[in-house]
Amino acid sequence: MSSTLVFPSEAFPQFPRIEIERPEGWNALAAVGLPLALAKDVPAGVFRPNVLVTLTRLGADHTVDQARKAFTAKTKALPRYKEESSHVVDREDCEGFTVEGRFAGGRGEIIHQIVTVMVINRGYVFDVVEITGTCSALTGDNGKKEIREILSSVHVDISGS
Numbered sequence: 619m620s621s622t623l624v625f626p627s628e629a630f631p632q633f634p635r636i637e638i639e640r641p642e643g644w645n646a647l648a649a650v651g652l653p654l655a656l657a658k659d660v661p662a663g664v665f666r667p668n669v670l671v672t673l674t675r676l677g678a679d680h681t682v683d684q685a686r687k688a689f690t691a692k693t694k695a696l697p698r699y700k701e702e703s704s705h706v707v708d709r710e711d712c713e714g715f716t717v718e719g720r721f722a723g724g725r726g727e728i729i730h731q732i733v734t735v736m737v738i739n740r741g742y743v744f745d746v747v748e749i750t751g752t753c754s755a756l757t758g759d760n761g762k763k764e765i766r767e768i769l770s771s772v773h774v775d776i777s778g779s
Contacts, residue, residue, distance in 0.1 A: 628741070631742075634738060634775060635776075636653060636747060638768065638771055639767075641767070655669070655670045655671065656668065658764075664754075664756075665723065665725075665753070668751070669765065672747070672748045673745060674745070674746045675744070676743065677743060678743055682715070698721055700719055701717055704716065704717040707736060713736070715734070717732070718731070727754050727755060729753070729754060730753050732750075732766060732769055733750045734748070734749045747774055749772055751768060753765055
């Protein structure tokens with residue numbers, strides 16, 4: 619006798635709801651194919667600060683250590699990447715990390731990047747939420763400050779509402 623599987627269900631939980639504050643002067647990038655994305659309005663020819671959110675569902679054996687190793691492997695591909703700081707993210711519903719670093723951009727400028735990775739145990743699977751904020755060093759400390767504020771506004775809700 620056959621039965622029906624349903625998404626979402628206990629065995630196949632729905633994806634988390636992700637909210638992020640959009641400061642004045644920043645616009646949604648709905649056409650980039652990501653769960654959430656926004657970028658700052660800037661003059662043509664200037665690096666456009668942005669925040670991109672990805673969501674990946676992985677098997678039940680995924681760990682924060684594996685997420686950190688995957689992140690490190692990605693940064694090795696960036697020209698002259700240097701990690702500047704990192705800290706652990708430990709919330710009630712997830713574990714993860716935040717890393718600040720910089721690398722050489724395509725036009726010779728230094729690009730700052732702040733990345734938060736959250737690994738959420740959903741029972742049979744893990745959801746990995748990665749929020750990447752990027753700005754040019756030419757924006758000074760204000761660019762990084764603005765990116766940090768946006769990243770700190772992220773709220774992930776796994777309750778399904």
